[in-house]
Amino acid sequence: MMLKTAARAGALPELLADAPPGIRFLSLDCFDTLIWRNVNAPVDVFAELAIPGGGMEARIWAEQKARKIAPFQGGQAEVTIDQIYASMMPEASEADRQAAIEAELDAEARHCFAFAPVRDLILDAKRRGLQVIIVSDTYLSEPRLRQLIARAAGHALAGMIDRIFCSCDYGVSKAGGLFPHVLQALGASPSAILHVGDNKIADQDAPAKLGIHSVHFEQFDADAEQRLRFEAVAASIIEPATRITLPACQPHRAQVSLRVAQDAASALGHDVLGPMMHSFAHWIRHEAAAMEARLGKPVKLLFLLRDGHLPMQAFNALFPDMKGRAIAVEISRFTAGAASFTDEAAITRYVTPELATAPLPVIARQLLFTRDEVAKLTRDYDPFAFAEKLREPANQRKILSRSREAAQRLFAHLGRCGVAQGDAVMLVDLGYNGSVQNLVEPVLRSGMELDVAGRYLLLRENFRSGLDKAGLFDVRHYDFKMLDSLAGAIAVVEQLCTLAQGSVVDYKPNGAPVRSAMGMKNAQSESRDRAQAASLDFIVSIGAGVVSAPASDDVDARRRMAAAILARLLFLPQESEVAMFGDFHHDVNLGTRETLKILDPDAATLGLRRRGVFYAKNAMRIHLSGELQRHGLPFNLSIFGTKRFGLDLRKTDFDVGAMALPVLLMDSVGGHAATTIDAHPTAEGYYRALVPIGAGRYTVGLQLGQLFDWVQIEETSFHYVDEFMTSQANENAMAASPILEGMEQASADLYRCEGAHGFMMAPPPMIAEAGRAMLFSLVFRPVVTRAQAQFQQKAA
Structure with missing residues (x-):
């Protein structure tokens, strides 16, 4: 077989099997090939340096300065770490500079680890009798680099390296001429060496020009490389100390490199869901142990289906010894609410905040009224009348009685799942408010004497419940603004974690769940199943690719990593992810069959x-x-x-780059006024002009022919001023019925103005509410301006 010119991580251990005959040396790049860092970019390590204002910039600037002056001081292009610190600390003593250098080397050692596939390649090379050398572009001298390798990879692996060649020792980089020095030092012909490294120019092109066999190690596919960079971007946004005093740690890098499946769902599951669910499961075990120590009795982990499905699978995969303690229970917001109406105060607590936003039939269904009763209660669509009807004693008795029965069925369901009277339970869910816990915990405490806690991936309570709640991401780590920004789109993660079944809407007397019909598309189920399977593959392979975990791979680093992964997915999604989500729907889960496109x-x-x-x-x-x-x-x-x-x-x-649009305003008695209105760019070359028309008083005349020969009209509509910048603006918009003069409609939205007199007139709407100020909105895109048309005529 022919030696490959490029290889992914999984192919490295067997690389020598295809090597041409006569190879006597395995040559390896050091950083990002043999030695990796537990950070997104090498400079992230510098964030740990104790430098006022942040270590990264100061250290980067110092190296840039040292490299700029090095050719004039010693005639070499490469610099040593001593030269860098001399540039950074010109007035410091030698002892202080050496102490700073040691602090940087300690930070490097804290984050560095050996990549297992390259370790396996070295072992194979030794079995074949080859010498192993390192050729590295680095400011570390050979003794310092060897010491760092020993600290990161262990002395046994470092001892298998026969020679180390560092660019700073020779004054030239690999691409600038280091390999001829390597050949001379080894006394070897180019054909006797196989070099492997991650930089195509330095590790493949440069040695190949000399006849050295070379393989480009491709760490990541293009999407994975971008995801990792964007995760570091997200980390800096959600936690501003990142890349100032905190490095952007990425403990999942090695496993991402080892992923084989390339389809979007598997990549998302392995690289995104996998690390998140691993961190979540690990934290849940820690929280369960703390609760057990506090209460002095075992804790049963109740994963709330449907969204708790993948977290439970992840927990069982990571901790098979606790499989019997992880229990799937089906409690939805609807069934929790149904069991929660223990007295009139509980009914009021539920109803009062819902009246302002929720449809009345949804509220009535949650209060356990029958279909016919719902129709009668909500016939007038008047929330005040509805609230009065709910206060009637007969309706109160119905709610309380039916809720007690619902609670008994819920207790039966928990008993069927293995929860007994007096147990300690931890409700586990994705979050973000713990609504189920808010509703059901008082009932569980009084009806089953349970000790209850809630643990969530994301917890952002909008009021202080006083309940035992915590999140992997909560106010202990992040402010409310950050948590709220993540909570807004958490439905994306819910649909990736959910189970392929309808939401529970009730229970049979024996506790068996009664579910709604499942309305999810096959494409959604197939993508979700692949993503979930890939996430479990990540979890069962945790630590793959790492010879020995670096010291920086701790619980806090993995929490911050998981938060950055989640934020990246929600705010900086990739094209392949968006294409997959196009098939996804989200069900409202309030006892209705309503679904929304993700x-x-x-x-x-x-x-x-x-x-x-x-x-x-x-x-x-x-x-x-x-x-x-x-x-x-x-x-x-x-x-x-x-x-x-x-x-x-x-x-x-945002209103910049305005275009002045000539407008006439005409009232019903023949009065008119000429003015100009600024039209501001929106997107894709479109502009929007907003014309105030009072309380439907004025007809708007748009003198489009003065500006355009051809114009595309996207929308003409009327809006109430007081709701224009709210979410109701589109719902209550009224389409205009424009009248054309001197304009020809060439297609559905394309118009030709027959001259400068081309005119569009928009009479006010007939159905406007009296006294409410309105505005007219014109959205258009210039196709050929009047000036362009005149220039073309002159040119012709």
Whole structure:
């Protein structure tokens, strides 16, 4: 077989099997080949350096300065770490500089580890009688690099390395001429060496020019490489100390490199869900142990289906010894609410906040009224009348009686699952508010005498419940703005973690769950199943690729990593992920069959065209960042930063690059006024002009022919001013019925102005509410301007 010119991680241990005859030396790059760092980029290590203002920038600037002056001081292009620190600390004593250097080497050793596939390649080389050498572009001298390798990989592995060649010792990089020095020192011909490294120019192209056999080690596929970079970006946004005093740790890098499956669902499951679920499961075990120590009795882990399905699978995969303690229970918000109405106060606590937002039939169903009763109670669609009816003694008795029966059926369900009177239980779910726990915990304590705690992937309580709750991500680690920004799109993760069955809406007397019909598409189920299987593959292979875990791979690093992974998925999704989510629906899970699309890119595109980027601030979407991914990174970075930090940005802040549009305003008695209105860019070349018309008083005349020869009209509509910047603006918009003069409609939305007199007139709507101020909205895209048309005529 021919030697490959490029290899992924899984192929490295067998690389020598295809090596050409006559190979006597296995040559390896050091960093990102044999020795990896538990960070996104090498410079992340510098964040740990105790330098005022942050170690990264100071250390980077010092190296840049040292490299700039090195050719003039010693005639060499490469520098040593001593030269770098001399540049950084020119007034310090030699002892202080050496202490700073040792601090950097300690930080490196804390994050470095040996990559297992390359360790296996070295072992194979030794079995074949080859010498192993390291050829590295580094500011560390040979003794210092050897010592770092020994600290990261162990003395046994370091002892298998026969020679080390460092660029700073020779004054040239690999691409700049280091390999001729290697050949001379070894006294070997180029054909006797096989070199492997991750940098294509330095590790493949440079040695290949000399006749050295070379293989480019491809650490990651393009999507994985971008995901890891974006996760570091997300880490810096959600935790501003990242890359200042905290490195962007990525303990999952080695396993990501080893992933074989390339389809979008498997990549998402392995590289994204896998690390998140591993961290979550590990934390759950720790929390269970702490609860047991506090109570002095075993704790049963109740994973709330459906969203708790994957977390439970992950927990069982990671801790098979605790499999009997992890119990799947089916408690939805609907069944928890049904069992929670223990007295009139409980009914009031539930109903009062819901009246302002929830549809009355949904509230009535949650209160356990029959279909006919719901119809009678909600006939008038008047929340005040509905609330009065609920206070009637007969209706109160119905709710309380039916709720007691629902609670008994819930108790039967828990008993059927193995929960006994007086047990200690931990409710485990994705979160984010712990609504099920809020509703059901008082009932479980009084009815079954259970000790109850709740543990969640993400916990962002919107009021202090006073219950025993915690999250892998909660206020102990992050502020409310950050937690709220993640909670907004958590439905994406819920659909990836869920079980392929309908939501529980009741229980039979023996506790068997009664479920709603499942409305999910086959494509959604297939993608979710592949993603879940891949996430479990990650978990059962935890530690793969690492010879010995670095000291920085601790619980805190994995929590911060998991938070960055989640934030990246929700705010900086990739094209392949968005394509997969296009088949996903989210069910409301309130005793109804209503489902919502996870994302609708076409609707989002329409929103951008018609409302501009500020549309994103008030858009009520499940995964807005996924919908806007096709429009480029600036949109999603803007959304991410605005939501995470709660930035006070307003529509006028985005209104730049205006075009003055000539307008006539005409009233019903023949009066008119000429003015200009600024039309501001929205997206994709479209503009939006907003014309105030009072309380439906004015007809708007748009003198489009003065500006355009051809123009595309996207939308003409009327809106109430007081709701224009709210989520109701689109729902209550009224389409205009424009009248054309001197304009020809060439297609559905394309118009030709027959001259400068081309005119569009929009009479006010007939159904406007008296006294409410309105505005007219025109969304258009210039196709050929009047100036362009005149220039073309002259040119012809």
